[in-house]
Amino acid sequence: MSTERPDDELVDGEIDRTPSPRSAIGAVVLAAIATAMLALVSIEGAALAFTGAIVLSVGVRFGRLRIVHAGSLLSVGGLVTAGVTGATPEPLLVAAVCAVLAWDLAETAIELGDRVGGDASTARFESVHAAMILAVGIASAAVGYGLYAATAGGQPTTAVVLLLFGAVIVVSAFR
Amino acid sequence: MADRSRGGLVGAIGWTATSGIVLISSGVIALIVSEFAAALSVPEVFLSLVGAFAAIQGLRYVSGARRADRVRTSFGDPERRVTVPTPGAEIDEKTARALRGDRSAASHRRQLRTRFRELAVAALVARTDRDEAAARDAVESGRWPTDTAAAAFLSHGRFSIAIRARAFLRRQSVYAIGIERSIDAIEALWDSTTVQTKRDTSSNRRRPQTRLSPEDSHE
Amino acid sequence: MRAFDTNRWVGLNGVILLVVGIGIAIRAPALVLVGVVGVGYAAFAAFGDAPEPTLEIDRTLSEDAPDPGDEVDVSLTVRNVGETWLSDMRIVDGVPPGLEATGRPARMAAALAPGEAATVEYTVTAVRGEHTWKDVRIVTRNPSGSRERYVERAVETMVRCIPTFEAGSDLPLRGLTTQYSGRVVTDVGGSGVEFHSTREYRAGDPVKRIDWNRRARTGELSTLELREERAATVVLLVDSREEAYVARNTAGQNAVERSVDAAGQLFTALVGNGDRVGLGAMSPSDCWIAPGAGTAHGVRLREQLGSHQAFASTPSDGKFYWPLWFNRIRRRLRRDAQVVFLTPLSDQTAARTARRLDAHGHLVTIVSPNETGDTSIGSRFARLERELQLMRLRRAGIRVVDWGEEPLRVAIAAAERRWSR
Structure with missing residues (x-):
């Protein structure tokens, strides 16, 4: 069992360790969509998310997990900036799901390339995995939006806050 | 928890x-x-x-999470043929350890020095008219080889100021220079043709420039 | 094996707290909503453990007795015969250590619903020996990839690749076996090359041996008796201790593989010459075939060279005790047996063995594949040490064929020229 593989020099006949191209391209596209969504509501947020998308693309191109993480954090920064500048929730929700998906695909691309190899047959696995992550995102966004719509008339932000904090605590307790 | x-x-x-x-x-x-x-x-x-x-x-x-590395099973490379070491790999490993500068470095240097001395003495006996005792004395006293860095390594003597300065500039260990020069010196002696009758007929094709033997048995 | 955390989603909780906290502090409901999405993923990451897979694995080969160099197509099919969804699996086939998968890698990623199967196909290039596939290595994860489990599954597959060991017809052997007691010229009349006597023709004598001059002179049929040569007894001894497994470059053949190939060529040529040939290994795994002659013996020798563990492309397990081994080989070697010792001379033990066999009266010839190079300090050191050994062995009267990258017959011819000087 080991963590990051040290970068060996390439020898003839070595297994191709480059990130899986399908997931990598998916990650870049989704990061771009997240940026576009933010651009609808906040220029500053979109600018940050754009930088994040570039950094993530570089990271996934060269198979460096840490660079991917830095890019993803920049996207989160973009989301926060957009929220702070008073963005409407709908594009922000879409952007959030896309950002998580972009990160996950980038990480999957790198991990697959490293352990299974760029030439191996992974297409079916990758699509199943991406669909699953997308479904989770859509479901939670729907729940969130439902709550938002239900409470839009009244004032119970307290309720939402309680729910959220409770959920975070429960989830972290079960990790 | x-x-x-x-x-x-x-x-x-x-x-x-x-x-x-x-x-x-x-x-x-x-x-x-x-x-x-x-x-x-x-x-x-x-x-x-x-x-x-x-x-x-x-x-x-x-x-905090940035410090948490990913944990995953490493499969290794079963597709590749198992690799075997190159001859002398253990010397390379010892050299690397001797230059690492941790606690065991001195002991590895000592072991390396012993191996290199044996080789130097054997080469001197084979290629010059010294007997074993004279050859050993020449190596241990630092009179052979003439290269000061190699002599300092083989005789466990002091490295000259010039070598220290060079090592410092190259950000190298003085021992790296000493070991490299030692193998250079022993190799040059072994491949020299001072004693024709003891000429070695190895088929090493890679260093023809140091091999001045007029007739190698291979065409 | 037990499942473990991969740390894949570590940090998500922090991001949620950060986003929601800012959202609350500045009263931005949109950010709190983004937090909800995050909580969804956090719950997903906490959900489920990496499954213990129930699999049916099948491996088929296009050919299980290939010739060396042949490509063998391998197909590995993994079927999920359990009840659980295996949404995230990495499968790597345990290609035998002596074989190399060329082209596509022997691995795949799969998501298998119950009853589904996935197949990976790859190609290996056959090399001499018996190769057994190792366990299939499998990693399963839960859907989010936050937990991982490593399992191994055994599937018995073996490929046997036994070469024909073609001897070059021009392999010069005289120097290897005849110098002192080799093919001894006897006083017995029979078949041979040198004239001994003549006798009356008997039905069945070969036409070639009829004395036609005498027939022309006197009209009688008589048969030439030629001086019979007694066959030499030669034992091919291959050094296959772990120390002998060295190679100048990792892609090429290692010293033991070259030694075994050389032994194959020599034995074919020696048997062809009518010598009695035996086979032994200097190895932790015992291998011995007493010298013999005839087709059946040749087949046995070929089988052993091709498939015995002691001649494999990877070192045998177990510890090698030289004194025990040497006593055994001493007892096995007949007094007049000559030894052709195939060794890279990578350490002192090989040279000592040669000297001790020589001291016991056997004619020892070393055939030594040279794997030393000049790429590093260590390899230069190893070259000098080996050449020093060669020199000492030669001085001790032991004949050495120093075999570089040239064909074996060239190396032997060169060595013969030196011996006859």
């Missing part, structure tokens, strides 16, 4: 999860019963404080 010795819900899932569930339940009630929400509503300042506290905790988690 969870204290399993307690009974009930707390015992089953632990304090943290229990408080989380309490929070969620009160949130659900607050959603349904607006009076409860009103009762729960707290001053604006307090809310801001809680938010700020949560954000700071979040930042701490995130920066």
Whole structure:
């Protein structure tokens, strides 16, 4: 069992360790969509998310997990900036799901390339995995939006806050 | 994390999860019963404080998470043929350890020096008219080889100021220079043709430039 | 094996707290909503453990007795015969250590619903020996990839690749076996090359041996008796201790593989010459075939060279005790047996063995594949040490064929020229 593989020099006949191209391209596209969504509501947020998308693309191109993480954090920064500048929730929700998906695909691309190899047959696995992550995102966004719509008339932000904090605590307790 | 010795819900899932569930339940009630929400509503300042506290905790988690490396099974490369070492790999490994500069480096240097001395003495006996005792004496006293860095390494003597300066500039260990020069010197001696009758007929094709033998048995 | 955390989603909780906290502090409901999405993923990451897979694995080969160099297509099919969904699996086939998968890697990623199967196909290039596939290595994860489990599954597959060991017809052997007691010229009349006597023709004598001059002179049929040569007894001894497994470059053949190939060529040529040939290994795994002659013996020798563990492309397990081994080989070697010792001379033990066999009266010839190079300090050191050994062995009267990258017959011819000087 080991963590990051040290970068060996390439020898003839070595297994191709480059990130899986399908997931990598998916990650870049989704990061771009997240940026576009933010651009609808906040220029500053979109600018940050754009930088994040570039950094993530570089990271996934060269198979460096840490660079991917830095890019993803920049996207989160973009989301926060957009929220702070008073963005409407709908594009922000879409952007959030896309950002998580972009990160996950980038990480999957790198991990697959490293352990299974760029030439191996992974297409079916990758699509199943991406669909699953997308479904989770859509479901939670729907729940969130439902709550938002239900409470839009009244004032119970307290309720939402309680729910959220409770959920975070429960989830972290079960990790 | 969870204290399993307690009974009930707390015992089953632990304090943290229990408080989380309490929070969620009160949130659900607050959603349904607006009076409860009103009762729960707290001053604006307090809310801001809680938010700020949560954000700071979040930042701490995130920066902590950056140190958490991914853990995964490494498969190795079963597709590749098993590799065998090159001859002399153990000398290369010893050299690397001798230059690493940790606690065992000195002991590895000593072992290397012994191996190199044996080789130097054998080469001197084979290629010059010295007998074994004279050859050993020449190596141990630093009279052979003429290269000062090699002689310093083989005789365990002091490296000259010039070599130290060069090592410093190249950010190298003086021993790296000493070891490299030693093999250079022994190799040059071995491949020289001073004693024709003892000419070695090896088929090493890679260093024809040092091999001045007029007739090699291979065409 | 037990499942473990991969740390894949570590940090998400922190991001949620950060986003929601800011959202609450500045009263931005949109950010709190983003937090909800995060909580969804956090719950997903906490959900489920990496499954223990129930699999049916099948491996088929296009050919299980290929010739060296042949490409063998391998197909590995993994079927999920359990009840659980295996949404995230990495499968790597345990290609035998002596074989190399060329082209596509022997691995795949799969998501298998119950009853589904996935197949990976790859190609290996056959090399001499018996190769057994190792366990299939499998990693399963839960859907989010936050937990991982490593399992191994055994599937018995073996490929046997036994070469024909073609000897070059021009392999010069005289120097290897005849110098002192080799093919001894006897006083017995029979078949041979040198004239001994003549006798009356008997039905069945070969036409070639009829004395036609005498027939022309006197009209009688008589048969030439030629001086019979007694066959030499030669034992091919291959050094296959772990120390002998060295190679100048990792892509090429290692010293033991070259030694075994050389032994194959020599034995074919020696048997062809009518010598009695035996086979032994200097190895932790015992291998011995007493010298013999005839087709059946040749087949046995070929089988052993091709498939015995002691001649494999990877070192045998177990510890090698030289004194025990040497006593055994001493007892096995007949007094007049000559030894052709195939060794890279990578350490002192090989040279000592040659000298001790020589001291016991056997004619020892070393055939030494040279794997030393000049790429590093260590390899230069190893070259000098080996050449020093060659020199000492030659001075001790032991004949050495120093075999570089040239064909074996070239190396032997060069060595013969030196011996006859």
